Structure formats: structure tokens, C-alpha cells
Amino acid sequence: MKNFVQRAIQKIDQLDNKQIVDILRSQADEVEMLESVLESMQDGVILTDEKLLILYANSHCRTLVPMARLRSYEGLPLARVLEDEQVLRYILLCVQQAGEDEHNEFTFQKGDSVQTIAIQVFTYKSSSIRSRSSFVIMFSDVTEHNANEARLRRSENLASMTTMAAGVAHEIKNPLAAMQIHLQLLKKAFVRKHSLTIDDAQRYIDVLEEEISRLNGIVVDFLFAVRPMDTRLRLGQLNRTIEEVCAFVEPELQEHRVQVNRDLCTSLPRIEFDEHLVKQALLNLIKNAMNAMEGGGRLTVQSRLDGNLVLVRVVDTGIGMDERTQQKIFEPYFTTKASGTGLGLTVVYKIMKEHKGDISVKSKLGEGTTFTLAFPVPKSERLALDQTTTTEGRYEA
Numbered sequence: 001m002k003n004f005v006q007r008a009i010q011k012i013d014q015l016d017n018k019q020i021v022d023i024l025r026s027q028a029d030e031v032e033m034l035e036s037v038l039e040s041m042q043d044g045v046i047l048t049d050e051k052l053l054i055l056y057a058n059s060h061c062r063t064l065v066p067m068a069r070l071r072s073y074e075g076l077p078l079a080r081v082l083e084d085e086q087v088l089r090y091i092l093l094c095v096q097q098a099g100e101d102e103h104n105e106f107t108f109q110k111g112d113s114v115q116t117i118a119i120q121v122f123t124y125k126s127s128s129i130r131s132r133s134s135f136v137i138m139f140s141d142v143t144e145h146n147a148n149e150a151r152l153r154r155s156e157n158l159a160s161m162t163t164m165a166a167g168v169a170h171e172i173k174n175p176l177a178a179m180q181i182h183l184q185l186l187k188k189a190f191v192r193k194h195s196l197t198i199d200d201a202q203r204y205i206d207v208l209e210e211e212i213s214r215l216n217g218i219v220v221d222f223l224f225a226v227r228p229m230d231t232r233l234r235l236g237q238l239n240r241t242i243e244e245v246c247a248f249v250e251p252e253l254q255e256h257r258v259q260v261n262r263d264l265c266t267s268l269p270r271i272e273f274d275e276h277l278v279k280q281a282l283l284n285l286i287k288n289a290m291n292a293m294e295g296g297g298r299l300t301v302q303s304r305l306d307g308n309l310v311l312v313r314v315v316d317t318g319i320g321m322d323e324r325t326q327q328k329i330f331e332p333y334f335t336t337k338a339s340g341t342g343l344g345l346t347v348v349y350k351i352m353k354e355h356k357g358d359i360s361v362k363s364k365l366g367e368g369t370t371f372t373l374a375f376p377v378p379k380s381e382r383l384a385l386d387q388t389t390t391t392e393g394r395y396e397a
Ligand code: ADP
Pocket: 284, 288, 289, 292, 316, 318, 319, 320, 321, 325, 329, 334, 335, 336, 337, 339, 340, 341, 342, 343, 344, 345, 346, 369
């Protein structure tokens, strides 16, 4: 249709009046059809010229954003019609192409409920001679969509809470049973002897104390794993945090005959991370590595830049894991240790999710294990990255 009209315009001096009237009619029909399409949409649509004079507005607009009560908006400046300053400011920013990072959802009170409206602004460049830009402004009601997403997140959390709670119930059974047995033994010994010396009672008390501390560990770990994390992401240099963690654990590792290697990339961009949480994650991984190297070994902590990711690897030369174990290690309460809680890696996984990052594992029985944490590099830092960056550079601390 567009091509037909373009061709007709080129030959306009060769057309007679009737032909021109026919073309105009067909154009009017097309405009009418487009208008009825725009009217039938759930979204609000406003079309303006480059000076933000309204060329067209469908009738849904006024139900979505506050607008002046007028019969028609055509020919009026957008600023006179839109009655919400923030919305107007956002649209102006978009039009000046500075609004990329602006929030494009706005909330409005509507009767008893709150409505969330997403706003998008598109630039339309006309192909006609004037080649001016016009703008299409779309308003969509995303209240229901957002509510559904929140519901989904809540039910995911609830599901993992239930798994965790079931795990806790299972975990506390053993220490409670041990305590019950030892209390009964203590009672029997007391009945038998009538009076007990501290030496008689000591072995029962020891077990009770040990089990109480185990219970405490289970509850503290559980709370840490289910509690919403108070994550404070700040832009910073991850190498520094890795250094601090290594310095902190080195004496204990040396005592266990584990040698610590640092292998840090010199040209890491800054990333957004919560220092406290990342330290916690690294400590959990290093503690597991130490447990896997009973007779000593080598622990390597590595940082690398890989595309838009900063990778941190914790590599050990310990006992390793078979495939089946590897598939289960991030599940809450999965442990192969007599006194393990099985929550260490669950917490690391959760911390990486808070950073919009990821964790992966590679392991071979009898040879060792590598855990890799991947952190996204923020957009602002990607631009600052030197093109010639080598990912194999070493970091001098
Ligand atoms: P826990 O340390 O309390 O057992 P984790 O969640 O930290 O709980 O680890 C779960 C399991 O994953 C461990 O019991 C162990 O079997 C396995 N695992 C974790 N890290 C390593 C490692 N570096 N080498 C070998 N096995 C590991």
C-alpha cells in the first residue's frame, strides 16, 4: 500500500481528479483501519510530532495515566495534556535520548488499588522529504504481570523453605535422640548410686554438650540459609578481598600441611559485590577444600577475566568427587561428612545468586576439585576495559 501511494505521488501531475480522489479515499480507509486497530489495543498509544504536538491518542491513554479531561487531544502539546510531571519528565528524557537508564514503571492510585504502568517511547523517522522524527509513546498496565512474578518468586522461596524445614526436622532428630539416651543413662546411674561424683557424670555431660552445640550449628546454618540476605553490592576490586581471605586462612591451612597458591589476574575490572558475603563464600569453599585434603596438599585461589565475567576458582588436590556426588552437593543438607551440616555449598550458591552470578564444579575422584565462581562485570566497567587486556596476567600483591 505504502509503495503504491509513493508511486502515485511521483506521478501526481499525470493523474486526473478522480484518480486523486480515489487515492485519498483509499488512504482515508487505511487510516480508519489503523485507528480501529489502535483503539482495540489494551495499551495506550500517543503519537506526536518532533515538537511533541499530539497527532493521535487512543482512548485507552486516559485510563492508564492522568490526562486532562478533554474530548480530543489532537493538535495539543503533550505537556498540556499529561497531568503527571514525572511521566512527562521521563518522556522528555527519552526523547532527548538520555532516558535509557531511567525507570520506566510508574505507579498510580486507582480507586482502592495501585496500578503499575510501564512507559516506552519509540522514535519514528518518516521516510518523506521532511524526514522529521515523530514519537510513539506506549502505556501498558503491568500490574498483573508484576504481581504474577512476585507470586512466582514467593512460591519458589516457600518451596525451598519447606525443603529446608524438612531437612532441619530430620537433622535435629539425631542429636535429640543422643541427648535423650544420655539423659536416661545419667538418670539410671543416679538411681543406681544415689549420689554421683562429677567424674561419674562427666562422660554423659560431655555428650550432652557436644549434641547441644551440634543443634546450635544446625539452627544457625539453617537461619543463615533461609533468611533473606542483606546484600550490599559495592563496586570494588575482588583481588583485594581474595588476598584478605587467603591471608586469614593461610596459618590454619599450613598447620594442615596445605600450601596456599595465589594466582590472581592483574587486570581485573572492578565488579559489584558484597565483601562480607563473598568472604563467606570463599571461606566455605576453602574449608571444604581443606577437609578434602586430610593428608595435606595444595590449594590454589585464582582470578581471571573471561569476556564479561570475572571468574574466581578454588582448586584443591584433595579426594575429589564422583559424578553422583557432584550432582547433589548444592542440595541443602547433602553431606558425606560425619559432622557436616551440608549447608556450606547451599549458602555459596545463594550468595552467587545474590550477585547475579553462578557457581560450577569440576572434580575427579582421587585427583581434586575445582569450584568456579562467576561474577558479571557491570556495563560501566566493560567500557573501561582495555582492549588488549590479557586474561593470563598475574597480580602482584
Ligand atoms: P558439608 O561441608 O557440611 O558437608 P557442604 O555443602 O559444604 O557441606 O558440602 C557438601 C558436600 O560436598 C561435602 O560433604 C562433600 O562431600 C562435597 N564437597 C564439597 N567440597 C568438596 C571438595 N572440595 N572436595 C571434595 N568434596 C567436596
